[in-house]
Amino acid sequence: MANYIRKYGKMVDELVKKSFPELKSCKIRFIEVPRFFPFWSFVQRGFGSFFIFLNKVYRKLDDNAVKGGLAHELCHIVLDHQYRGGLNDFLHNFIKYWSSSFNTKMSRKIETEVDREVIRRGYAGPLLASHNAGETFFSKKIVEMLHARGYLTPEQIKSYAKKIGNGDYSWN
Numbered sequence: 001m002a003n004y005i006r007k008y009g010k011m012v013d014e015l016v017k018k019s020f021p022e023l024k025s026c027k028i029r030f031i032e033v034p035r036f037f038p039f040w041s042f043v044q045r046g047f048g049s050f051f052i053f054l055n056k057v058y059r060k061l062d063d064n065a066v067k068g069g070l071a072h073e074l075c076h077i078v079l080d081h082q083y084r085g086g087l088n089d090f091l092h093n094f095i096k097y098w099s100s101s102f103n104t105k106m107s108r109k110i111e112t113e114v115d116r117e118v119i120r121r122g123y124a125g126p127l128l129a130s131h132n133a134g135e136t137f138f139s140k141k142i143v144e145m146l147h148a149r150g151y152l153t154p155e156q157i158k159s160y161a162k163k164i165g166n167g168d169y170s171w172n
């Protein structure tokens with residue numbers, strides 16, 4: 001486990017250095033959750049740090065896809081979408097991801113906004129890779145649920161990247 005955590009930490013350091021300068025002084029930690037959890041990842045503020053919860057599936061992804069997923073979580077921090085922290089909020093977040101209450105209009109709007117921010121920061125290619133990986137590693141039922149949560153589809157990722165003229169991407 002430690003090796004993976006170290007790898008994620010290194011990738012986040014690189015992302016922050018290159019594209020998220022405002023997060024330079026943030027402490028970011030990782031917690032892996034079992035594969036049966038119905039989400040990729042989420043970020044939670046607490047105890048003076050940000051915790052990125054990652055599904056164990058991440059271990060199987062190629063680096064580009066991992067980068068896309070991590071960039072998505074950093075954009076949640078940048079756009080200030082976490083709760084204030086504390087144990088209650090941790091529990092709330094977990095329950096939210098298990099329940100259909102996550103599929104509210106507000107949550108969908110947030111995920112769409114975050115994916116767009118990922119593209120604006122120059123990570124359309126990795127974002128696309130992470131979405132494609134999701135289709136491979138999760139069951140059809142979970143993929144449908146994830147789509148309902150407002151994440152951009154591959155077509156939407158490409159067209160938004162084109163629209164804003166962000167050329168810093170590759171589709172593989």
Ligand SMILES: [Zn+2]
Pocket residue numbers: 072076111114
């Ligand atoms: Zn998200």
